Amino acid sequence: MIEKAVILSTGDELTTGKVVDTNSAFIADGLFALGIRVAAVVKVGDDRDQMLWALRQAQELGDIVIGTGGLGPTADDLTTELVAQLLGVRTKQDDGVAAALKTRFAKRGMAFTANNLKQAVFPEGAVIIANPSGSAPGFRVELGRGKTLLWLSGVPHEMSAMLRESVLPWIVERNGSQSTIHEATFKIHGISESKLDDLVRPLDLGNVAKLSFRAHFPDLTLRLTVNGGAAQTEHFLKLRGQIKNILDDYIYADREVTMEEVVGQLLLNKQQTLAVAESCTGGLISHRITRVAGSSAYFFGAAITYSNAEKIRALGVNPATLDHVGAVSRDTALEMAQGIRQRTGATIGLSVTGVAGPSGGSADKPVGTVWVSICRENFHQARLLNLMVLTDRERIVQGTAQAALNWLRQLLS
């Protein structure tokens, strides 16, 4: 039974402060949902002695050790070699992985240099963990005394795919049915993490249910997990229902999905098409919408109008409107949404205009003042977002895009 884990992150970028390590939080979150306690997270640089020290500590402390990083082709990628040293085994090239690497490179017309073969070398006896999004596979080895080490790529999107597709299912299988977990995920918009915490605090969780929050602005995720298998199904369903009641409109999805995926699906279902006019968001809304594969079925395009002249030229905003009430105003937002809808022929026009800062704010239109408008058949409205609280440019832009997409979602639902 796996109860205690140690997470290892390796790389000089972590011990020199050049990169904030998000991998270990992601892994800890995944383990938490399976009821596994993380005894420690240890980060060391690309240094033989420190890495061996970390491996030995982790082996001592955890039932499982999950490590990331150092699997690449370069000289500072030491993981395989040091794990083999820890285990007292040799390293060995896996011919299947080597062949797959060569094919991968050939397919892309890239030269296959000798150092790339390093990614096909593993400690003897290792089970290979597939990397569906990158070239370097990971591996799993037994550490003795029922302990296991699993090593993944340090590249976040590769790591997350490997964790989800290989590591977590392996843990579930290993821990057997008593570890079946009931799990519900809620994607939240419109309240802060501390407000969310206040709202769900009165819930009677008992000792098998856990709530976890994950705030990665502008995304906020609440997860309910209930351990204990079938005996706890009722408790789980009751809690899930209570959460839905309490949070209600703040929930934009009850599964792990992005806002743009929800909006895209709604546009498809309702046979609507969308065009966007962006000012302060500078293209982020369009970028998010088009991140979804297949979005060309409902997205016509956008005008990013970063000047008054462009608002007039590309969207037909009335120069008098800009003169009288300015670019950041209800009227300008309304005209932008109408303009992009009419010109593109999309059934829905969405517009955004605001002050993202750091400069450009004024007493009556401080940084964070944003107008959003939606224009469709028999509907043409604008809304003021007061995002002063977000303070910095990047967060105001991100928060605006999320709020605009959420409003569109509500209208389509």
Next chain:
Amino acid sequence: MIEKAVILSTGDELTTGKVVDTNSAFIADGLFALGIRVAAVVKVGDDRDQMLWALRQAQELGDIVIGTGGLGPTADDLTTELVAQLLGVRTKQDDGVAAALKTRFAKRGMAFTANNLKQAVFPEGAVIIANPSGSAPGFRVELGRGKTLLWLSGVPHEMSAMLRESVLPWIVERNGSQSTIHEATFKIHGISESKLDDLVRPLDLGNVAKLSFRAHFPDLTLRLTVNGGAAQTEHFLKLRGQIKNILDDYIYADREVTMEEVVGQLLLNKQQTLAVAESCTGGLISHRITRVAGSSAYFFGAAITYSNAEKIRALGVNPATLDHVGAVSRDTALEMAQGIRQRTGATIGLSVTGVAGPSGGSADKPVGTVWVSICRENFHQARLLNLMVLTDRERIVQGTAQAALNWLRQLLS
């Protein structure tokens, strides 16, 4: 002489994945600038055994230990008690801190409850570290054998103030002037991490210089660090020059800066203005350009044309071009760049059209086929990017944006 540090972060929120730990990266970055190597970063939950284990490991490994968290008034704040246990000393209330706490609470009209006095208790013999932005001060204690432990608040803005105002100055005083480090950063575009590694491998680093790579697609960073103070200046300058020679055109910046910041600065310097026509990148190029504060000085706007109809309407692409050679073609890219330039009046028009996938590819235009075009006075060209190697939609979009911006950078340089 302080050479090696260990950073400890404590708190259940870190081991359950609820919060991404940014404190340790901030501290590591501050130490790196003083030439101090971080041997390890260790994170544990609010748990007696794990915390004591972490303290003992840190005491063993580091010349200094910098810890955060667990100084608050609640029951799960264990730091002071456990550090005293580690040292074999008692804890003791500091009357000055107790009085200051009471004053602080009274000033804010907050009730001073007994548990708040916990924040005035320190291990015997500790030197108090002031907390200019919060209620809980930190402390410094000697660990024996010339080693020192410094403990700070875990609240990021309190921690950073304490680090900057107390910890780093204390280290500088303690280490004297011989602790300077030489550092150079190179931002790279156009080669893979493994190719980069091949190119720099022949460098004669000696034992004080180190190269580290960081790949965060589409960004690739190479950093050279040389320890040893003034005696190593010449060695550092020689290596830096060699790297510049070897990598030459692959280097797009020699400091920690983004591609869009470099391009923005060049546009400003050359008094040029930009407008963009995006198809497969869906707004990402515009979003990146407008992430830079002040970009409205050189960025007019963009047309995101996700359909043929929009390419014709918003950019004036000739329908015959689309009929004969298709949307993903040299001619369409050329017409898009010219169209956006002419219509907006920007001095430079940049366009992108390609197949981001996962569907939409064909035998002669597979997923990853992308055309980029730039149109400015006396210059109107298009380039084919073969990005099949990137395989997934998100990476093709990201890679395209980076390559397009880099071409623009080269033309402006």
